[in-house]
Amino acid sequence: MTSLDGKVALVTGASAGLGAATARLFAERGATVYGVARDSDRMAEVFAEVPGGRFGSYDIGTADACAQAVTDCVAAFGRIDVLANVAGFHQMRRTASVTDADWDLDLAVNLNGPFYLSRAALPHLLESGGNIVNVASAAGLLAVPRMGDYCATKFGVVGFTDSLRMEMKKAGLGIPITCVCPSIIDTGM
Numbered sequence: 001m002t003s004l005d006g007k008v009a010l011v012t013g014a015s016a017g018l019g020a021a022t023a024r025l026f027a028e029r030g031a032t033v034y035g036v037a038r039d040s041d042r043m044a045e046v047f048a049e050v051p052g053g054r055f056g057s058y059d060i061g062t063a064d065a066c067a068q069a070v071t072d073c074v075a076a077f078g079r080i081d082v083l084a085n086v087a088g089f090h091q092m093r094r095t096a097s098v099t100d101a102d103w104d105l106d107l108a109v110n111l112n113g114p115f116y117l118s119r120a121a122l123p124h125l126l127e128s129g130g131n132i133v134n135v136a137s138a139a140g141l142l143a144v145p146r147m148g149d150y151c152a153t154k155f156g157v158v159g160f161t162d163s164l165r166m167e168m169k170k171a172g173l174g175i176p177i178t179c180v181c182p183s184i185i186d187t188g189m
Helices: 017-028 040-047 063-077 100-128 148-170
Strands: 008-012 032-037 054-057 082-085 131-135 177-180
Touching: 008 017, 008 063, 008 100, 017 032, 017 040, 017 082, 032 040, 032 063, 040 054, 054 063, 063 100, 082 100, 100 131, 100 148, 131 148, 148 177
Parallel strands: 008 032, 008 082, 032 054, 082 131, 131 177
Antiparallel strands: none
16 A cells, blocks of 8 residues: 555544554554544544544434535545545344344445445545545355345445446546455454
């Protein structure tokens, strides 16, 4: 990874796991990081190791909260150069046991959040020449049993990323939009 000196990165899921690791890595590479997650106590612990960073507690499953996160990041640092949609949620379960509330939570965190945040951040990213990194999963490329709800959301992130990248390219806007699909990572989730 190249230097991120002078860049402002909004990182979701920054209270734990891959999101926290991303926030720390971006800070090590010189970025100023704005962390987004629900658990402000855990983010306070993470951001003790993220010099100059700030964070806020938001429910990324709602459009209003995502718009507010972007507004707060820009108010704090004047810009956004990188939107890293890292937050994710998953529980192994058979499809017949997935409740409506389970389904709604999976969609909210894994798919709605990246969409709402990308939509809210795009004007700022166009201004800064920034980019978007969406974290999906290997389960967004190849289905896995007992993960139908999770796979559906992660396939959605992959499709959304590809579609947005094509849209930006066709419009001649050239914002790099990337989707990363990691496999199993040793985190709490």
